[in-house]
Each structure stands twice: as structure tokens, then as C-alpha cells.
Amino acid sequence: NAGVTQTPKFQVLKTGQSMTLQCAQDMNHNSMYWYRQDPGMGLRLIYYSASEGTTDKGEVPNGYNVSRLNKREFSLRLESAAPSQTSVYFCASSILAGGRTGELFFGEGSRLTVL
């Protein structure tokens, strides 16, 4: 039972390069999310997709784009990487968009360094 799978786990980029972080979940969840984790700041929401076919900005969307490819997959793209985007990125999913609880299931994270 894989849960939420992210790739790659580690990546080093130069300023201005582009890359895509991939995320897939096998739990049939409706909602998917991308967070970034920075020291002392907890997790901040970049983008989320409440259901297949929809995406919305979170707290820190600038410099990122997302695609909800299908119900299972939600990718995060950095078009022109900047050192400020050095962070650990987490993909997460939740069971129901309309339910009350909103428990999140996380991937193992992708550590990105932008030089």
C-alpha cells in the first residue's frame, strides 16, 4: 500500500532552471495539496486541488504552477527556479472535499536546493 508517492526525493537546480515535482496517491482521495516546509515556519500551502479538474492558490503560490492530471496525480512545476525556493516540498491528499475532518496523508517529501 504505497499511499502518497513523490518524485524525485532530492534535486539540485541552478537559478533559472525549471523542474516538475510529481505526486501520485493510490487511496482514491478527492483532494490533493502541495506544501513547502521551511525551518521555523511550519508548512505553508502552495496550491491545492479540491477535486479532479480544479486547482486553487494557497498561501505562497508565486513562482509555481500545478496540474491535476487525473484523480491520482498532482504535479508542481517551478518554471524558473530561484534560491528562495530552496525548501522541502510535501504532497498530501485528503479523503473528501466535502467532509468535515480534513485529515491529511503526506508523501515523504522532496528536498530541493536552488543554487
Next chain:
Amino acid sequence: GDSVTQMEGPVTLSEEAFLTINCTYTATGYPSLFWYVQYPGEGLQLLLKATKADDKGSNKGFEATYRKETTSFHLEKGSVQVSDSAVYFCALSFNTGGFKTIFGAGTRLFVKA
């Protein structure tokens, strides 16, 4: 705006000591409250949750009670183990047509043998 504040770490305890990590929140409406735990090199995983006032969440010896009157959700464990060393995140969540989850900054716990 909505927010979660938790005590700064790191917290260092000896094995079998009592643990409290304080968490308070500010929110409009009635959110669900969570504690997530992150072990080294891993993603976050749910530790416990409470969905309404006075609910107590519990798991693996950890407990937290949803206190609406004090807007708090403090995490406690009676006797910590070395294996409890991790970062603990308090969070709140409510449905705005897609879930909005707000996390605290995290509290790192070190437990010494």
C-alpha cells in the same frame, strides 16, 4: 486571520518524563484540530485529532483535548520514550470548498535515554 501558535522548541526530556507541548489557535467557525508527527527524514503523519469541543484525541499514549473556551489543544504524554523524538505539529482544518489546513511552526522533541 486564522492561525496556530505552539511552543517553541527544542524540548529536551529524559526518558519516562512527562511531556506537554502547548498549542493555541485562532479561527473563525469550528475547526477540526490535529497533531501531526514528523520523524527524521519522513513526511508528516497524523498522531491524533479532535473534531468538536471537549473531544479528546488519543493515540500511542499521547492525548489532547479540544478546549473551545481557551482555544487550546495541548499535547500530553505521561512517559516519553527515545522513539518519541520527532517534530510535532499542531494544526487546524476547516472546509472552505476544499480543505484549508493551517499548521503551527512545529516543536522539536529530543528524548534522552
